Amino acid sequence: MWRERNLNRAVRSILAVAPFLAGGCSSAYPVDVQSAWGPGAKFTKLGSTFDWAPDAQVGAGSPRAANPQAHELVLKTVTQELTAKGYEKISAGSPDFRLDYRVGMSMLGDTTGDGTLQQYPEGSLVLYVIDPASGKWIWRSAARARLNESGSPETREKRLREVVQRMLKDLPSKGGNPPAAR
Numbered sequence: 130m131w132r133e134r135n136l137n138r139a140v141r142s143i144l145a146v147a148p149f150l151a152g153g154c155s156s157a158y159p160v161d162v163q164s165a166w167g168p169g170a171k172f173t174k175l176g177s178t179f180d181w182a183p184d185a186q187v188g189a190g191s192p193r194a195a196n197p198q199a200h201e202l203v204l205k206t207v208t209q210e211l212t213a214k215g216y217e218k219i220s221a222g223s224p225d226f227r228l229d230y231r232v233g234m235s236m237l238g239d240t241t242g243d244g245t246l247q248q249y250p251e252g253s254l255v256l257y258v259i260d261p262a263s264g265k266w267i268w269r270s271a272a273r274a275r276l277n278e279s280g281s282p283e284t285r286e287k288r289l290r291e292v293v294q295r296m297l298k299d300l301p302s303k304g305g306n307p308p309a310a311r
Contacts, residue, residue, distance in 0.1 A: 160292055164270035164299045175258070175268075176225020177303045178217050182259060192231040202286065203230055206293050207256060215303030226267070227259040237275075250276045256296055270296040 181204060194200040207228060208218050231254075238248045251273055258268040272292050 158275045160272050160274040160295065162270065162272045162292070162295045162298075164268065164296065167265060167267040167269070175301055175303075177215070178219045178222075178224045179211060179226050179228055179258075180219055180224040182227045182229040182257075192233070194232050202289060203254070206286070206289050207297075210290070210293050210297050214297065214300070217303075224261060227261050229257045229259060231255045231257075234276075252276050254292070254296075256293075258300070268300060270299070272296050 194203060207230070211228075212218065233253045233255075234250055235253075236248050237251050238246045241247055253271060253273040255269060255271040257266045259265065260267050272295070274292075
């Protein structure tokens with residue numbers, strides 16, 4: 130029972146990243162992306178350096194991808210996209226902000242023309258920008274999509290890159306001013 134439950138958690142964690150690692154940009158499975166500034170976020174500049182949050186335990190039961198290859202691909206892709214926006218990843222010292230991510234999966238359903246319920250999994254990926262001083266998130270972006278489990282590794286990586294670009298679109302470039310807190 131315990132082994133089956135942990136295996137199921139691991140499978141769900143792997144599948145949650147699948148919409149971003151699988152399939153092309155099929156309009157049949159659109160990706161919904163939303164971003165928001167943290168409650169009461171007040172600052173003038175985001176800064177220019179970042180690092181990943183130290184909560185890097187990956188495995189069954191982790192809110193991060195249980196699959197080490199998927200985890201590394203998420204880290205690599207987000208890091209590359211932030212670097213392209215002018216940010217610098219540092220491994221030592223105090224970064225201006227930290228990053229973290231979470232994955233999730235839920236089962237949804239649609240009713241077909243004959244009244245049959247057709248269930249399908251939907252995965253989500255959430256990126257957090259965290260203030261290292263307070264530990265609170267100051268910006269986040271969430272993407273969710275119906276799972277599409279087909280596609281080559283190259284297609285999966287391209288899909289993830291496109292989704293991460295969309296997720297980071299509203300994050301200002303290095304040193305840029307964020308919009309006023311809402």
